[in-house]
Amino acid sequence: MTQITSGAGPTAISLRGATKRFPTRSGEPFTALRDVDLDVAPGEFVSIVGPTGCGKSTTLSLVSGLEPASAGTVAVHGAPVTAIPDGVGYMFQADAVLPWKNVLDNVALGLRYRGAGKAEAHARARDWITRVGLAGFEDRYPHQLSGGMRKRVAMAQTLITEPSLLLLDEPFGALDVQTRELMQDELLRLWSGTGAACVFVTHDLTEAITLADRVVVMTAGPATVKDVVDIDLPRPRRVEEIRLTPEFIDLYKRVWDSLREEVEITRTRGASRVA
Amino acid sequence: MSLDIQVETKADTRPTAPTPRSPRRRRTSRRTLLTHAVRVALIVAWLGSWELAARTVIDPFYYSMPSQIWDKLVIWFTEGSSQGSIWGTIAVTLEEAVLGFALGTLAGVLLGVVLGRARFVADVLAPFIKGANAIPRIVLASLFVIWFGLGMSSKVATAFVLVFFAVFFNAFQGAREVDKVLVDNARILGAGRWALMRSVILPSATSWILASMHVAFGFALIGAIVGEYTGADKGLGLLINHSQGNFDAAGIYAGMLITTVLALVAEWLITQLEVRLTSWRPPASGQASGL
Ligand SMILES: Nc1ncnc2c1ncn2[C@@H]1O[C@H](COP(=O)(O)OP(=O)(O)OP(=O)(O)O)[C@@H](O)[C@H]1O
Ligand SMILES: [Mg+2]
Numbered sequence: 001m002t003q004i005t006s007g008a009g010p011t012a013i014s015l016r017g018a019t020k021r022f023p024t025r026s027g028e029p030f031t032a033l034r035d036v037d038l039d040v041a042p043g044e045f046v047s048i049v050g051p052t053g054c055g056k057s058t059t060l061s062l063v064s065g066l067e068p069a070s071a072g073t074v075a076v077h078g079a080p081v082t083a084i085p086d087g088v089g090y091m092f093q094a095d096a097v098l099p100w101k102n103v104l105d106n107v108a109l110g111l112r113y114r115g116a117g118k119a120e121a122h123a124r125a126r127d128w129i130t131r132v133g134l135a136g137f138e139d140r141y142p143h144q145l146s147g148g149m150r151k152r153v154a155m156a157q158t159l160i161t162e163p164s165l166l167l168l169d170e171p172f173g174a175l176d177v178q179t180r181e182l183m184q185d186e187l188l189r190l191w192s193g194t195g196a197a198c199v200f201v202t203h204d205l206t207e208a209i210t211l212a213d214r215v216v217v218m219t220a221g222p223a224t225v226k227d228v229v230d231i232d233l234p235r236p237r238r239v240e241e242i243r244l245t246p247e248f249i250d251l252y253k254r255v256w257d258s259l260r261e262e263v264e265i266t267r268t269r270g271a272s273r274v275a
Numbered sequence: 276m277s278l279d280i281q282v283e284t285k286a287d288t289r290p291t292a293p294t295p296r297s298p299r300r301r302r303t304s305r306r307t308l309l310t311h312a313v314r315v316a317l318i319v320a321w322l323g324s325w326e327l328a329a330r331t332v333i334d335p336f337y338y339s340m341p342s343q344i345w346d347k348l349v350i351w352f353t354e355g356s357s358q359g360s361i362w363g364t365i366a367v368t369l370e371e372a373v374l375g376f377a378l379g380t381l382a383g384v385l386l387g388v389v390l391g392r393a394r395f396v397a398d399v400l401a402p403f404i405k406g407a408n409a410i411p412r413i414v415l416a417s418l419f420v421i422w423f424g425l426g427m428s429s430k431v432a433t434a435f436v437l438v439f440f441a442v443f444f445n446a447f448q449g450a451r452e453v454d455k456v457l458v459d460n461a462r463i464l465g466a467g468r469w470a471l472m473r474s475v476i477l478p479s480a481t482s483w484i485l486a487s488m489h490v491a492f493g494f495a496l497i498g499a500i501v502g503e504y505t506g507a508d509k510g511l512g513l514l515i516n517h518s519q520g521n522f523d524a525a526g527i528y529a530g531m532l533i534t535t536v537l538a539l540v541a542e543w544l545i546t547q548l549e550v551r552l553t554s555w556r557p558p559a560s561g562q563a564s565g566l
Pocket of ligand 1: 022023030032051052053054055058059221
């Protein structure tokens with residue numbers, strides 16, 4: 001897991017010229033990602049923003065080892081990614097909890113897969129269920145939970161494996177504003193002190209800036225890194241307080257100025273396609 | 276006329292039924308009652324007109340009639356048939372069908388799920404499987420009698436092939452249609468090949484597999500009976516065959532009726548299994564229980 005490359009210590013993620021092409025029916029491959037260079041240090045929190053469909057989820061799928069890169073290199077903890085690297089946790093954009101298992105079994109899943117006994121796995125799962133505020137719902141099936149509760153199950157399911165690299169794809173995208181702020185605080189609380197590197201994809205700039213050490217802005221598809229904005233706000237942060245400070249508003253303007261062009265490109269493309 | 280009475284008495288007992296929950300529920304249960312009543316009426320009308328026609332216009336020698344079939348059944352169950360005890364006959368056929376069903380389902384699920392996840396192997400084998408499926412299976416029954424003799428194994432083999440293909444194609448499709456996100460998530464969480472199969476692929480394909488099992492037991496019975504019909508020393512198929520040889524139409528109908536009852540009982544059992552295995556699912560209609 002900690003293979004040290006010569007020179008500097010291993011970065012949690014290192015993308016060099018990462019490119020992803022998908023085969024299409026017409027034969028002409030579709031380029032979703034083009035020449036992405038990105039480094040994430042251990043313990044660092046990086047947010048990724050970009051127009052819809054630009055290739056953010058694709059970037060995460062390369063890092064997680066679920067999809068191979070078409071060109072360029074992808075390394076996690078200093079080792080090139082050929083399969084799913086050790087220590088990766090990935091919370092998917094779509095609902096991924098198993099509908100036929102109850103909350104307790106869903107949260108315990110990762111430990112069971114990694115060979116833990118049932119009693120031990122359940123004990124630790126109960127602990128995590130309490131931490132994400134779902135105590136009392138252990139026996140419910142996913143269809144008996146609200147969308148926000150299902151997201152919490154997914155979060156507990158991912159965090160229980162204690163990943164050293166955490167990939168989160170719009171984890172709170174489907175939540176109402178109040179629940180979302182609650183979950184952001186929760187995430188910061190759970191993440192701080194773990195030393196895990198975290199990549200957080202979102203469309204919500206406030207969320208991106210509030211949580212991150214750096215915000216990466218991606219171009220309209222095929223995506224590449226357009227801009228990286230350092231967020232030097234002090235930690236620990238309280239989500240609802242920090243967004244009222246003048247420093248925050250400046251940062252928001254910087255990120256939005258960078259992103260706006262790309263969003264507009266995407267929008268005109270969509271419009272021309274409809275026309 | 277008796278139908279009217281039946282509906283009325285049941286309707287009368289309704290208010291005393293344990294805690295009617297809501298007007299909607301009451302409406303639903305009245306609806307079920309009506310459904311049952313209409314069903315009974317249909318059966319009575321059908322049997323009645325058959326009996327009447329057989330007594331007046333058509334020749335009961337060819338077409339038999341409900342009262343003759345009933346007499347036949349009474350004789351079979353009290354005195355036994357030409358092959359001795361009817362229970363023994365039923366037991367033989369049932370054993371063949373159940374064995375063929377169990378083996379066929381097991382093989383169909385295993386092969387279906389494995390091929391459903393192994394794209395390359397599936398592509399290679401596809402034409403062979405389609406070819407095998409195109410073989411008329413009734414012809415196979417004759418072949419099996421030559422291979423395995425008149426005993427039980429030739430019937431089990433016939434039931435097996437009928438069940439296998441029904442289950443196989445559904446299990447295959449079910450394993451293919453598994454949500455990719457669920458698979459990816461399980462892999463990230465550390466699932467190996469076997470754990471993935473057990474905790475994600477199989478449960479996800481279960482509804483497909485169960486759907487095929489409903490028809491599969493009917494197929495198993497058909498397989499057993501056709502096998503017996505083709506050549507056997509005991510069983511329901513042989514009994515039906517003998518009835519045909521004796522121009523005993525009532526015997527054929529009676530055998531048919533017993534087979535149908537067997538299939539319905541099996542269908543009920545499979546539905547119970549389905550309810551158990553899919554208890555995690557949201558209830559289909561307004562039948563939310565205990566909430
Ligand atoms: N398996 C695939 N085959 C072909 N094209 C794909 C595939 N997966 C993604 N794409 C395409 O790649 C592009 C980027 O997709 P991706 O899911 O990474 O976008 P995204 O940035 O996550 O968008 P969103 O913010 O809406 O989630 C899209 O145009 C999409 O159509
Ligand atoms: Mg996405």
